[in-house]
Amino acid sequence: MRVLILGGDGYLGWPTAMDFAARGHDVCVVDNYLRRNIARETRSESLLPNPNLHDRTEIFESVSGKKIHVEIGDCADMRFMTRVFQTFQPDTVVHYAEQPSAPYSMIGFDEARKTLNNNLNATFNVVWAVIQHAPDCHIIKLGTMGEYGTPNIDIEEGWLEIEHKGRKDKFLYPRQAGSLYHTTKVLDTDLLWFYVRTYGIRVTDLMQGPVYGLSTTEADQDARLVPNFHYDDIFGTVVNRFMVQAVAGIPLTVYGKGGQTRGYLNLKDTLQCVDLAMDNPVDRGELRILNQFTELFSVNELAERVKRVGDRLGLNVQIEHIANPRKEAEEHYYNAKHHGLLELGLEPHYMADDVLVEMLKKIRPFKDRIDPVKVMPRVRWK
């Protein structure tokens, strides 16, 4: 299979590229280093050094013997996208090419508008590049569980059958997100659904929860292949941030009451899910939506787990409830379905204590690199 990975330099994109290449697919990664640039601008660099994409692929080739093609450019630029699609002719395109930080999107007008235009135009160009140059190509799009928000009813898998005054119809599950970033993913879903039903393209939209971890089969072969490991308030997901705080002796920063519940998954399971989506493509004119997570936790539960495991390693972990910089419900109903990927064959890596122990041990050697400034919230929702 010829697989194009947009956003191939990202936390998920790079491990996905290595995984697909290791499985024998012909892989091309595309990135414009938007995340690296924002990370530098906002003082949010990752904990471990990450070689650039050309260097990463050379290191990977020397380790694995597998070649990964690299294209540096902007997915929101249609001339660039056209050239990439025409030359690479993908069977599958995995679309991670979005500005992925909720706090960044809430800094102000410029950051919000950059997020809106980058994310919408990248998605729009993927749709049109497929329509024009690869009409049978299967688009695998990374959405987010955050699109659903925290409704007071069960979260179904993308769609909802509604009975109203004795009549029935099926719709996209209602979406209302908690940041401008998450809202751009809602808009992406609206756009994709329009083009699926009107132009008959093939799309799998993965509603993913927060990912944690820095270990994958391929990344573990060489330290220089490690995923981007952000622990800051801008790009760091909560579990990764807690692990770094535990190692650095900084209290775990729980935002508000800590009852915020979400569906989490191990980075290894992201790779499995994207693999499964590719190996089981949808037909023309179908939008398949899968909720991509393996376990539900509240922030308080995560903090308690990290504390328990950290204390066992002698880290003496503290938990601190701080003012919530976000506008979000801190106690709420949350019951989200996630059958689809299990039915396709997902075998979850659950958040067992030994998984957390292994993460802490990997982070410990880099304790001196941890910058305490980066772990406290620097962006407040208005």
Add this chain to the structure above:
Amino acid sequence: MRVLILGGDGYLGWPTAMDFAARGHDVCVVDNYLRRNIARETRSESLLPNPNLHDRTEIFESVSGKKIHVEIGDCADMRFMTRVFQTFQPDTVVHYAEQPSAPYSMIGFDEARKTLNNNLNATFNVVWAVIQHAPDCHIIKLGTMGEYGTPNIDIEEGWLEIEHKGRKDKFLYPRQAGSLYHTTKVLDTDLLWFYVRTYGIRVTDLMQGPVYGLSTTEADQDARLVPNFHYDDIFGTVVNRFMVQAVAGIPLTVYGKGGQTRGYLNLKDTLQCVDLAMDNPVDRGELRILNQFTELFSVNELAERVKRVGDRLGLNVQIEHIANPRKEAEEHYYNAKHHGLLELGLEPHYMADDVLVEMLKKIRPFKDRIDPVKVMPRVRWK
């Protein structure tokens, strides 16, 4: 009241500006002539001559003694919007500044992308100009009934209370539109709702049906003040197109079976509705959604009405069912609520026969200007 009208050169924008000015408000109209440019490019000019915005306002001032300010510029350009908001300091902003043609948005990539970026960025900039420069300003946004599509359940007024597995919550009514243009309005609604609940701005979102007519109190005072009267397949709404076809002796072009049902309203009622929305503003942090139409008709019913009235004037009107250029249900359930504006005091001008007679009489003197090329569908949905 200081009222800013974005898209003030449009079919609705210009009559709205005259109406507000006549009622004693301080009015500023903003436009970048996007619609005029697209009309010329696509050979879709309006039937009657429309002076440019500076000339229109001078003619209006000479007739009424009322001055309307003019700003020519692009609402998707934030530097321009900032200057306009800082200097004019509006109490109310009426946002019509969108590429309004569904067929245009379906021509191809360039037209779709222009529609997406123009509409989303104009809406985004309105939101931010209000947040930054006029936080108490009431945004009146023109949405469309087309956002809802043609669901198999009753269409409520913007919101839907959903009971699911014994639990309840209230959401935006599900939206799935039939063109890329209509989809951009769905995205606008998502964006507005996000910024209302996060930043506490004040928004009324009017879900308007197709408008017909070329007569308003102010426009009737001088032929040069007439609204833009498009009868083509790109900008012409169905009733206006049928009237012109009746006068020209061209069969009325019903797309497909003609069972497509929508909510229609007279241009005079658009003005009333926007007046009522402005005179009854919402509080900070409120998104009010009102369905803006007065009567439901199928396309077949409209064609029959135009034929009946036209025949009475000796026009010998024919009706022709042609292949539907759009992808849409041609027979469907449609029951849409529209209580909100009636409760605010709307007194509808229904589509009585004399209304159609008056329209036909106004169009007749311009029979020789009608270009038959423009009334047939030139854009097909893929």
